[in-house]
Amino acid sequence: MNSYSIADATKPYTEYDMIRDHTELPELPNFRTQLLYAFLNKSPAAGQQSELYALVASLAQMGLDTHDLVAETNDRKEKKEARSRQLKVLAGDYFSSRFYQLLAQAGQVEMTGHMATAICEVNRLKMNMYTRIRQWKMTADEYMQQAVSIKMQLFLTFSRLLEGMKPNSWPDMLHGYTSCEVLLDELRRIERGNDLRSGWAFWHLLQIGTKEEKKQLKNGESDPGKLRTLLHKYNVRATLLQMLDAQFNQLSDKIRQFDSDKLAGELHRIGDPFARAIAASRALEEV
Template sequence: MNIYSIADATKPYTDYDMIRDHTELPEFPNFRTQLLYTFLRKQSSYADQSELYSIVVSLAQLGLDTHDLVSETNERKEKKEARSRQMKVLAGDYFSSRFYHLLSQAGQVEMTRGIAAAICEVNRLKMNLYSRMRQWKMTTDEYMRFSVDIRMQLYLTFSKALEGLKPNSWHDMLHGYTQCEVLLNELGRIERERDFRCGWAFWHLLQIGTKEERKQLQNGDTDPGKLRSLLHKYNVKATLFQMLETQFKLLSDKIRQFDSEKLVGELYQIGEPFARALTAPRVLEEV
């Protein structure tokens, strides 16, 4: 079964040489966007707008995610780094402007207001998240809750439009896929030293590590070797895989409750990367 790719449909608005050559962009929010497109097509009153809505919400999300990649300071003076930072700012602004432009062209005033309000809520949640982090009060449960809620907000704009489906099905599916997405991202984050700090694994180690280990983490005194040792000592990767396995099983159980075999098949295909991630470590362990 092949699903129409919204990521491909969005490329005319995101794939520019100037951006690609001078900076790194965040990953396309594929899980949430394909999920939205799939659900909108099931609603007769929104089917004709399903591609437009999916494209604009992904552009708005890309704008937010791109701005998140901008470093807090501009201390690095290298021309290449300065250009990359500037390009992230401009790219984020551009993606946001395209979402407004496309909706205004289509006369979608209410949808523009709804997504704009959701962007405000995302920024509010991020401020609360950063405040907890700066105070060193973040727990892993809070981190997961914030991470999931922040990613869901723009897509929750469509809750009213999709309320005619199975009760709570849109919210439940969006929440389930987003939880799995966050966990999959966290598994990738622990492999990248520059992205490790302030991720789930970082806060997990701060909760369970010794006093000396916590001090080293807070002060940034952990070299790559020490960091790998801590991750191995506390089985961080295995814990994340177990969490992903649990969440994907819960999600799969909910998917099977839909009556439409076609919808079930499409939903499983969207979640295929989760299944692949869960089978990969088992293959490695058996070798």
């Protein structure tokens, strides 16, 4: 199974007309899933199950991410919005049920328990993060650390199968790729110009802005236009780009240390979107 077929393998479980026509789904966790498959495929302890584990990890993460899209309140009573909200809940439950089913059919009872434990830990980390956000105790650095930790957690389940490959290589590489993924997501959030109040940039502005700007941000008085003005004023996009560039350089250095040229080549290929995003952003700044 290559990077294309991992995504292709999820289609029978994710591509339904009812869901596609009435609500949106999150993107597949491609970076983490491809990385997991690359490592599992080189592990004597997991090689025969690499395709299964990559598939169930993708479905389990899709279930978590789909539930994250459910609005906190149900204020909008329009039929279309209500149906979309209901389908997100049902779709998230469905993805979770299918990963359980696939593991059960393969007799992977122990792995089912490990993944269930990881899902509980993901939800615990999310609750801690949401609590700190509501209490205004979050910093930009802490936001980044917690966002990476939440995205990593489910995939750390497979660490026990990868211990023999190279000491600590799996958690370390997972952290590096996930950090790049979060930074790239934050850059794209700025480029889209929506949902700006829930990302790293918001907490960064809350730390470096003037007293009046911080007051406006906390009181929710800054409309998207004003937020974009602050992003430009403090050159937030360039800061994120520098962070991504530095993280990707660290990741590339670690990849070059692997003994397996084939694995190193696969890891470089998985990281290509980060390199392209950095190059494209630099070219845009030079225009």
